[in-house]
Amino acid sequence: MFSAVSFGQGNETFANYPETGNAYHDGTFLGLDGSTWTYTQCRGDSVIVAPSPTFGKKRPITSKIISGTIHNGCGTISFDFKQPFSTAANLNLFVNGLLVKNVVTTTQGVLENSGPIVVNAPGDFTLMFKQADSSNSGQVTIDNVIWTAYSGGPVPEPTNYPTNFVATPSPFSINLSWVDAVGVQLPAAYLILASDQDNIVAPVDGTPVPDDANLADGHGALNVPQGIQHATFANLPGNKQFFFKIYPYTNSGTLIDYKNDGTAPSANATTPNTTVINSQNFNNYSLSPWVPYNVIGAQVWTIDSIHGLDGGPCAKASGYSGGSNENEDWLISPAMNFNLYYNELMTFQSAYKYAGPALEAFISNDYDGSTDPNDFIWIPLTATWSSGNWVWTSSGNVNLSGVSGPQVYVAFKYLSSTTESATWELDDIVITGDLLDGVNENSAQNATFTVYPNPSSIQCTVGFASSETREIKLLSVIGSVVFETITNQQNYKLNLQHFSKGIYFIQVHNVNGNTTQVKKLIVQ
Numbered sequence: 001m002f003s004a005v006s007f008g009q010g011n012e013t014f015a016n017y018p019e020t021g022n023a024y025h026d027g028t029f030l031g032l033d034g035s036t037w038t039y040t041q042c043r044g045d046s047v048i049v050a051p052s053p054t055f056g057k058k059r060p061i062t063s064k065i066i067s068g069t070i071h072n073g074c075g076t077i078s079f080d081f082k083q084p085f086s087t088a089a090n091l092n093l094f095v096n097g098l099l100v101k102n103v104v105t106t107t108q109g110v111l112e113n114s115g116p117i118v119v120n121a122p123g124d125f126t127l128m129f130k131q132a133d134s135s136n137s138g139q140v141t142i143d144n145v146i147w148t149a150y151s152g153g154p155v156p157e158p159t160n161y162p163t164n165f166v167a168t169p170s171p172f173s174i175n176l177s178w179v180d181a182v183g184v185q186l187p188a189a190y191l192i193l194a195s196d197q198d199n200i201v202a203p204v205d206g207t208p209v210p211d212d213a214n215l216a217d218g219h220g221a222l223n224v225p226q227g228i229q230h231a232t233f234a235n236l237p238g239n240k241q242f243f244f245k246i247y248p249y250t251n252s253g254t255l256i257d258y259k260n261d262g263t264a265p266s267a268n269a270t271t272p273n274t275t276v277i278n279s280q281n282f283n284n285y286s287l288s289p290w291v292p293y294n295v296i297g298a299q300v301w302t303i304d305s306i307h308g309l310d311g312g313p314c315a316k317a318s319g320y321s322g323g324s325n326e327n328e329d330w331l332i333s334p335a336m337n338f339n340l341y342y343n344e345l346m347t348f349q350s351a352y353k354y355a356g357p358a359l360e361a362f363i364s365n366d367y368d369g370s371t372d373p374n375d376f377i378w379i380p381l382t383a384t385w386s387s388g389n390w391v392w393t394s395s396g397n398v399n400l401s402g403v404s405g406p407q408v409y410v411a412f413k414y415l416s417s418t419t420e421s422a423t424w425e426l427d428d429i430v431i432t433g434d435l436l437d438g439v440n441e442n443s444a445q446n447a448t449f450t451v452y453p454n455p456s457s458i459q460c461t462v463g464f465a466s467s468e469t470r471e472i473k474l475l476s477v478i479g480s481v482v483f484e485t486i487t488n489q490q491n492y493k494l495n496l497q498h499f500s501k502g503i504y505f506i507q508v509h510n511v512n513g514n515t516t517q518v519k520k521l522i523v524q
Contacts (some may be wrong), residue, residue: 010032017050026040042056072149073150075149077114098208102225123253159185174232217425233269238435274343340433343434351427368389472492
């Protein structure tokens with residue numbers, strides 16, 4: 001029998017962890033410290049020393065394990081961990097709700113140890129192991145958690161602030177980086193405070209600030225251990241400014257001691273005016289609204305319900321059925337109006353196995369949306385593809401900005417032969433674009449004039465259905481006017497030789513009808 005009293009120096013080998021299979025479950029078990037531990041969305045088939053818990057990837061609730069209350073403080077802590085599958089692990093350890101360690105991996109199947117983590121927390125404490133990112137953190141197995149008792153008083157506050165604190169915006173996120181503080185007393189960790197107003201107030205000694213990565217309410221916080229030197233606030237709205245300050249600290253709990261004198265490093269950044277044009281993760285167990293088109297062969301694009309990134313569904317194409325077969329199958333996006341955006345990008349995940357032609361990606365602005373895609377012009381796209389053996393691989397940012405038009409399609413083309421038929425899988429397709437500042441979406445959506453050729457390098461024609469007085473403006477992607485004229489010509493010739501290569505917008509204002517419309521122009 002286990003004692004109901006927990007001790008400050010101890011270990012957890014998960015000897016009472018009940019899961020042994022590959023299904024994810026929630027539950028509890030009695031820890032070796034005598035407290036009740038709780039696990040969420042964990043499995044048990046990839047062990048270090050059996051039994052061992054494995055944290056899930058992209059589970060409905062973020063995978064985690066939380067101890068009960070442990071007494072007598074924590075001096076240091078360490079644990080073993082392993083990446084059991086292909087996706088890199090990214091796991092956080094919290095003590096009393098504060099992040100004390102982040103561990104990452106890059107190699108599948110290699111046993112690693114966190115090393116001794118200085119916690120220095122007196123009194124009662126709890127441990128929580130939790131996936132750092134609910135979407136992208138790969139499965140990770142842990143075991144052999146060992147902690148030492150708290151044995152000393154608090155250490156002084158950090159000597160110095162970190163340096164080179166920088167905020168770098170990306171679509172829907174802001175990445176923060178810095179150089180670790182130096183000096184006689186190094187920090188144990190950093191507190192980053194965030195706000196959508198320039199009103200950040202320094203933290204108070206003795207009052208820990210828990211993590212709050214959600215900036216929907218206008219403010220947030222992250223605790224980052226010394227040595228990490230980077231953090232990210234994600235799921236942010238487009239075209240919005242955020243402010244940040246960073247405070248190093250020592251100790252934890254009621255002994256936490258921030259460096260809050262002088263001037264804390266600050267940074268700010270504005271997210272791009274980015275929006276999701278189309279996304280497809282196949283979690284509804286359907287290809288729709290993407291459309292499969294079969295050109296040759298009996299095999300077609302289908303849904304694989306269990307081999308996607310999260311152990312859920314993904315799109316699959318295979319020419320194998322009792323042997324290899326000749327096939328040509330397309331998976332085509334819905335029509336997208338690229339006249340509304342610039343900096344269009346696509347990301348996706350791919351995996352494959354077996355010999356056969358590589359999967360290809362294309363883009364078109366003249367496809368009719370329903371008939372044989374081979375009858376239209378498709379431009380090849382450059383992406384990073386899976387190396388095989390079912391290894392899920394990110395495409396990287398695939399540039400789509402070289403194509404414009406009110407009906408743009410992206411497609412994946414699968415081929416197989418009577419001798420070779422690889423199986424390819426796709427998941428998490430996301431297409432984004434930046435909205436032009438000051439351009440009304442309806443005006444671009446409903447534009448009735450034509451621009452041809454587009455792209456163009458020397459001259460293009462802006463064509464209208466009739467001869468009326470119109471004001472034509474050429475706008476840069478930041479909305480500044482680089483050319484304007486008034487004309488009543490039905491077909492106006494626009495000279496492009498004096499403009500730099502890039503993306504522009506043609507804005508036409510009908511003087512008599514008092515309407516304004518917009519189309520995108522690419523200058524090559």
